[in-house]
Amino acid sequence: MFRKRVFLILLASCGLAVSLSAKKAEASVAVPQSQIDACRAWVDRQFAVGGPLPFSFVYDGKSSGEFLSGCKLKVKTGSADAARKREVRTYTDPASGLEVRCEIVRYADYPAVEWVVYFKNNGRTKTGILENLLPLDVPFGLDGKDDVYLNYNEGGHSGAKDFQPNRMKLGRQEAKEVGAFWYGFPTAENLPFFNAEWNGGTRGVMTAVGWPAQWKASFDRKADTTLNVRIGQIKTRLYLEPGEEIRTPLVVVMFWNGTRDAAQNMWRGWMYDHNLPRPGGRLPEPILEAASSAYFAEMFHATDKDQMEFIDRYLEEGVKLDYWWMDAGWYPNRGGSWQDLLGTWYPDPKRYPNGLRAISDHAHAKGVRSLLWFEPERVTAGSWIYENHPEWTLGDGTTRFFNYGNPEALAWMTDHVDSLLKSEDIDLYRQDFAVMSSDYWNEEDRKNPDRQGIAEIKHVIGYLKYMDELQRRHPGMLIDICAAGGKRLELENLRRAVPLWRSDYAFEPVGVQGQTYGLSAWIPFSGAGVNRITAYDFRSNMSPSIVLNLDSRVKDADYPLLRRLLAQWEEVRGDYRGDFYPLTAYSLQDDVWIGWMFFRPETGTGFVQMFNRAGSIYDSGVCRLKGLDPQKRYRVTDMDTQQSVLFGGEELLGQGLRFTFTQAPESKLIRISEVDRP
Known part of the structure; x- marks a missing residue:
């Protein structure tokens, strides 16, 4: 009776009835051409001359439709590459000289389109007031009887609910607004990725935002036959000086038919094919890093000898590292904490008399690359920037905000960080951000009510230039993005960097399991940390990036188990490149199971992770797998017992795979490989 009851509970919680058409869609690698053609037709309709455009604004009291009707239109097309077509639509007002330019990218291999809207004053005097800039303002047509569900995720709160998936029914006359409303952090409250579905869950549209600052998105059904979606910067009311140019957030629209699993995996494919950074022309591979941060207050109490000792001990124990992670606190301090003297960006000569280059050289000689942390946007009292260039910062307190919108400041920071990366021979640049930036931008807005939003826009433009220039000067260097954990995971950053440390809610197994479950549908490459050598802890934190936070000086730790777990991860890690499927419901409760699988149809390989949490009373159950070909055979291997x-x-797919546990908590790692593959 006990096992039968478990069997029934798991099948119910997995929600795993899969139709034949769904199996076919999930097993397909190529996107149906019909979906791509439908997206192309939608874009043609949206940008048809004389019709309502999919973006909006107000200029000098006029709606964008009214204003643009009096502008001259010039259209220029070209190819970015074989899969992307660029289109630039420029509207020019002959009276004021205001230019509105929409830069569109159409995808030939996905039913996706994106655009950014630019505004430039080509006149000799300042413009009228531009306000309510919405790069996406469009109704999506519905059957009046459709139920609409909005799928979206929590952001990086630095808590157990980080990246939790949410699903809400959007009833008639109902609306939902989400955004970056917490102190200017783009993804502290919600991720800027949304999947609205209708027609019984067989059709939908995904939308996304690229803006490393304050954005908002609203979804409403004020009319039965439309879902109205509006996305933009939270606050814009400004004029432009002669020659001045600004931009809106990037918006992406992707259509889908079939199942939500298939839609999310199409998104993952698009992220890999067109978004993830490619240092040296290659996609980032899963990587293993290690740090001593937990033992030296980041690097506040560390010395070069400490760092070398940790590296040597890992290697002595047969743990082959890809990167050694040098964290906050490597610069001079006043004895308080690693947050002392942020803005004095050179190695502390007392603790690092030969610079960080000595650590990099030591690591490189042993086949380990180096990673270095920076937080350029926070400037604290007494630091070099604080004392010598207060004009490069916003604010007047003991903590100030480095202003990338200041051209002189931007040029100095770019050159200085570039020189440090070269002089210290750093292989991976880590960009952190923990400033409540909206406080500084709001103060600038209060100073000039007719320039609301301009300080934020200029900072974003400068910040993206900074990241792009570092990559140009270091074309083979991977960049890591952090913002007090996962508070800056929007599309513009994700095109330039990967989140090797996705949340400051770290290590605790249940919460980190939830992070993988929620984040993997949208962001295919991320990382977490390991600070205990048990199979359950390791696998809970297993990700494309793993950061070991162990005291490698301890010689009686269970290194044989660590080596075995790492070998298992190395065997399956290539399959993070594949499709992601939740196999159970999401939950943070301690008395349930949670599990998922990754599978690559093109290689016929994948893996399943299943976790029996500490409070669970269940020892056995069955869960149906997903994404496999019903006509093929598969070898299923327990990676612990082999x-x-x-x-x-x-x-x-139909009857499922049985999992049996002997204790709680416990984890299973199951290898899936296609048999008789040519």
Whole structure:
């Protein structure tokens, strides 16, 4: 009776009834051409001459439709590459000289389109007031009887609910607004990725925002036959000086038919194919880093000898690192904390008499690359920037905000960080951000009510130039993005960097399991940390990036187990490149199971992770797998026991795979590989 009850509970919680058409869609690598054609037709309609455009604003009291109707239109097209077509639509007002330019990218291999809107004053005097800039303002057509569900995620709160998936029914006359409303952090409250579905969950549209600052998105059904979506910067009311140019957030629209799992995996494919950074022309591979941060208050109490000792001890124990992680606190301080003297960006000569280059050289000689932390946007009292260039900062307190919108400041920071990366021979640049930036931008807005939003816009433009220039000067260097954990995970950053440390809510197994579950549908490359050598802890934190936070000086730790767990991760890590499927419901409760799988149809390989949490009373259950070909055979291997069983794809999809646990908490790592693959 006990096992039968578990069996029924798991099948119910997994929600795993899969139709034949869904199986076919999930197993397909190529996107149906019909979906791409439908997206192309939608874009043509939205930008048709004389019709309502999919963006809006108000200029000098006139709606954008009224204003643009009196502008001259020039259209220029070209190709970015074989898969992307660029289109620039420029509207010029002959009276004021105001230019409105929409730069569109159409995708030939995905049913996706994106654009950014630019405004430039080509006149000799300042413009009228531009306000309510919305780069996406469009109704999506519905059947009046459709139920609409909005799928979206929590942001990086630095808590157990980080990246929790949410699903809400959007009833008639109902609306939902989300955004970056917490102190200017782009993804502290919500991720800027949304999937609205209708037609019984068989059709939908995904939208996304690229803006490393304050954005908002609203979804409303004020009319039965439309879902109105509006996305933009939270606050804009400003004029432009002669020659001045600004931009809006980047917006992306992707259409889908089929199942939500298939839609999210199409998104993951698009992220890999067109968004993830490619240092040296290559996608980032899963990587293993290690740090001593937990033992020296980041690097506040560390010395060069400490860092070298930790590296040597890992290697002595047979743990092959890709990167050694040098964290906050490597610069001079006043004895308080690692937050002392942020803005004095050179190695502390007392603790690092030969600079950080000595650590990099030591690591490089042993086949380990170096990673270095920076937080350029925070400037604290007594630092070099604070004392010598207060004009480069916003604010007048003991903590100030470095202003990338100041051209002189931008040029200095770019050159200085570039010189440090070269002089210290750093291989990976880590950009952190923990400033309540909205306080500084709001103060600038109060100083000039007719320039609201301009300080934020200029900072964003300068920040993105900074990141792009560092990459140009270091074309083979991977960049890591952090913002007090996962508070800056929007599309503009994700095109330039990967989040190797996705949340400051770290290590605790249940919360980190939830992070993988929620984040993997949208962001295919992220990282977490390991600070205990147990299979349950390691696998809970297993990600494309793993950061070891162990005291490698301890010689009696269970290094054999660590080596075995790392070897298992190395065997399966290539399959993070594949599709992601939740296999159970999301939950943070301690008395349930949670699990998922990654699978690559093109290689026929994947893996399943299943976790029996500490409070669970269940020892056995069955869960149906996803994404497999029902006509093929698969070898299913328990990576702990190395016992393998052959199954037909139809059986795994229909009847499922049984998991048996002997204790709680406990984890399973199951290898899936196609048999008889040519």
